[in-house]
Amino acid sequence: MTAITLDRVSKRFGTHVAVNDLSLDVPEGSIYGFIGPNGSGKTTTIRMIMHILLPDSGRISVLGRGDTRAARDDIGFLPEERGLYKKMQVRQLLRYYGGLKGRDRKTLDPVIDEWLERLGLTSWADKKIDALSKGMAQKVQFISAIVVKPRLVILDEPFSGLDPVNAQALKDAVLELRRQGVTVVFSTHDMGTAERLCDRIFMIYRGNKVLDGTLDEVQSRYGHDTVRVRVTGGMATLGRMGGIESMNDHGNYQDLRLTGDPQAFLQELVRAGGVEHFEVTKPSLHDIFVRIANPAAESLDVPEVMA
Amino acid sequence: MTRIFTVAQMEFLQLVRTKAFLIGILMMPVMMALAIGFQVYAARHTDTEVRTVAVIDHTGTLYDALAAAAATHNAENGSGETQIGPHFVPSRVDLAGKSVDAVKLELSDEVRGKDLFAFVEIPQGILESSEDAAAVRYYTETPSYEPLPDWIRDVLNREIARQRFTSSGIDPSLVTKLNARVPLSSYGLVSRQVDGTVAEARETDPIATFVMPFVFVVLMFMSVMTGATHLLNAVVEEKMSKISEVLVGSIEPFKLLLGKLLGVTAVSVLLASIYFAGGVFAIFQSGRWDLLRWDLFAWFFLFLACAVLMYGSIFLALGSACSDLKDAQSMMQPAILLIMLPYLASFAVIRSPDSPLAVGMSMFPTVTPFIMMMRLAIPPGPPLWQVLTSVAIVLATTTFLVWAAGRIFRVGILMQGKAPNLPEVLRWIRA
Secondary structure, eight states, X not given: OEEEEEEEEEEEETTEEEEEEEEEEEETTOEEEEEOOTTSSHHHHHHHHTTXXXXXXXXXXXXXXXXXXXXXXGEEEEOSSOOOOTTSBHHHHHHHHHHTTTOOHHHHHHHHHHHHHHTTOGGGTTSBGGGSOHHHHHHHHHHHHHTTOOSEEEEESTTTTOXXXXXXXXXXXXXXXXXXXXXXXXXXXXXXXXXXXXXXXXXXXXXXXXXXXXXXXXXHHTOSOEEEEEETTHHHHHHTOSOEEEEEEOSSSEEEXXXXXXXXXXXXXXXXXXXXXXXXXXXXXXXHHHHHTOHHHHTSOOOOTTO | OHHHHHHHHHHHHHHHHSHHHHHHHHHHHHHHHHHHHHHHHIIIIIOOOEEEEEEEESSSSSHHHHHHHHHHHHHHHOOGGGOOSOEEEEEEOOOTTOOHHHHHHHHHHXXXXXXXXXXXXXXXXXXXXXXXXXXXXXXXXXXXXXXXXXXXXXXXXXXXXXXXXXXXXXXXXXHHHHTXXXXXXXXXOOEEOTTSOEEOXXXXXXXXXXXXXXXXXXXXXXXXXXXXXXXXHHHHXXXXXXXXXXXXXXXXXXXXXXXXXXXXXXXXXXXXXXXXXXXXXXXXXXXXXXXXXXXXHHHHHHHHHHHHHHHHHHHHXXXXXXXXXXXXXXXXXXXXXXXXXXXXXXXXXXXXXXXXHHHHHHHSTTTHHHHHHHHHHSTTOOOHHHHHXXXXXXXXXXHHHHHHHHHHHXXXXXXXXXXXXXXXXXXXXXX
């Protein structure tokens, strides 16, 4: 059973193709990570799933229903740009957002209390939003997305701008949702989070699907072509070496992609200086992301119409 | 349907809880009472000065009358704690052989030195001629102070007329009697009653014919302004703080729009009802039961609802097309002008409520609620067919505007960046 099915979906704004012939299956109960550079079509895809935008062509079915509008009451949604009424009290606001999805106060209140407690906001229930810190407001926004006990939660950049403690609290909350059988789709620019949290990863680039699968599947597609090294002399030593196609400098260690055989390269490296660490590994999601959307391409002018 | 009410309820509570609403309700009567009270107080109490005025009387016969009138005037205004107006103190100027110009120069210096408030020159031939050359000349440093010259003019005119009649051999008291003014009372029309007798026409009354129509128009104007501007600001705020996306992820834009309109209409009705309650209380206190016309209240709420829905739709559409408050402010100006128009026109309408202009305006949908309401409030009121036609036009227009606003709202609410131009907005409506 799939929670979301996109079948050859396209959406264009004027002459700009925001999403091009996209097909995707999100299995129920999974955590699905959407990654991609800014303006590549993530938000447009999410908005089509939410029935905020309608696709120009293709079919979308959500929670088994072909009409995306009908499914919305069972979807929790955290948009990329946070939106809360500054003058409303926390509880009032959560009731209102739940009311818009057709839940009454009696159903909502226990859920509100439970989540306020879990995220340490109980004493703030009757405070106005503009009295909250940014991190607290973001947690309230998160609760507003799940207050209706949705079967599917769509979170656009849920962890951005949070301190590590609050970010961890929200990650725990996401894992708790999965334990309850909720399907979670979230978009992120933090590849580390995507690697750790997601069952499956989907990458969209310039409106096209470029990656889709489990982390293992994605990494295997790019092969064991990455070498992680730490050498005495660091970058200075590596700079003298030949046979390096590209290098990602992490400071204390470097990730390399080689043109030739890793074993031959290791022998060269031993001759050039002391090798402290040498590991043939899969490329990180970060490296894969950068390989697809290299900085030169990203600086191209991608129109941001409603993106 | 219940979600429309969820939105309406929330908009209602949000607006009613704003300070602007409370201030609007409380401040309006307070401000009006203050303004009236201050004027009354100012007129009675602030001017208790002694105004000295020197009089150069070339006729030699008018000064005494002025002095006598001043004594009466000062006595009427009282003195000390209970004084309610200025005291006027004239003094006769003796030329004593000096030239008039030299004396006027001296007097001017006295005025500059604050020893004198003003001085007056009464020319020689004033009793015989009313030419300009024979005008009384009033010299002062404070030309904005009018009570003194007004008083002098009145007193001199009365005295000059009296002297002219006397010198022509006519008894002045006879003139006063013959000149007595006749009052004119204004009545409605007479009608035959069921029992065949002719009913006495009712005397028309300025409160019923002039004040009441204005009360209705001002009240409607105020309620619409409160509601419509709130809607615009609220939508822009929702757009700016990105709440719109959460909202349209849960509810169709059109339902959202309906909910907002409904909530604000309720607030406007509440606002008007509060004032009506005050009005009914005032009627109860004053015993003017004839002013209480329930049919007018019914029309008022119908037209008020239409006006709020129409202008609310327009303002919502405008708000959804803006992306910051500055945009909104500049967009709001022409829209406010649209509401001001009937308000300004009402002065012409009240004078002749059945003129082609008034009839035409009461059929022009965005103006109808105000002008038709005003015509209804002015006895005897417009023909029923005109009222019904205007209601039909207004209802159709309201429906259209709400629909069109829904189309614009749907696109505009998610739009960021520069405000669209008119052709783009029209495309949104057709799309």
